[in-house]
Amino acid sequence: MVWIALDERQETGHAMIDEDHLGIVGIINQLAAAIIQHQSKEVYDQLLDQIIQGTKAHFARENRLMAEYHYPKAEQHVAEHVKLVRESLELKAWFDAANAESVMTVSLLHFLEEWWNQHIPSFDQELADFLAAQKP
Numbered sequence: 196m197v198w199i200a201l202d203e204r205q206e207t208g209h210a211m212i213d214e215d216h217l218g219i220v221g222i223i224n225q226l227a228a229a230i231i232q233h234q235s236k237e238v239y240d241q242l243l244d245q246i247i248q249g250t251k252a253h254f255a256r257e258n259r260l261m262a263e264y265h266y267p268k269a270e271q272h273v274a275e276h277v278k279l280v281r282e283s284l285e286l287k288a289w290f291d292a293a294n295a296e297s298v299m300t301v302s303l304l305h306f307l308e309e310w311w312n313q314h315i316p317s318f319d320q321e322l323a324d325f326l327a328a329q330k331p
């Protein structure tokens with residue numbers, strides 16, 4: 196099950212950033228597959244934790260790159276990362292408390308898809324372009 200497919204829109208051209216994204220999208224697709232197969236809440240939970248931890252680690256890496264290269268738009272981009280982590284944790288808390296797992300998991304996938312389709316082509320692409328221009 197491929198919930199989110201990779202295309203050139205999601206490829207920023209920065210090797211580390213793209214590799215991170217590929218790893219995270221792989222787990223999102225595993226979660227989508229688990230939902231289709233009606234796996235247990237424990238399985239969803241485990242995958243969700245992996246997505247959140249992987250995302251946090253990835254955002255930290257992007258934030259470090261921005262600091263290292265004195266990225267002029269770092270403030271907005273970092274704020275967007277903070278917002279996305281907060282929203283994903285809220286969703287996770289909601290999921291933990293929810294009975295309607297199918298509704299929850301679908302909401303979650305929509306959230307992840309939105310993150311994937313909106314944050315990467317705008318914020319991450321701009322960052323990748325900036326970083327590419329810094330190289331000698």
Ligand SMILES: [Fe+2]
Nearest residue numbers: 212253257319
């Ligand atoms: Fe990213």
Ligand SMILES: [Fe+2]
Nearest residue numbers: 257314318319
């Ligand atoms: Fe980002």
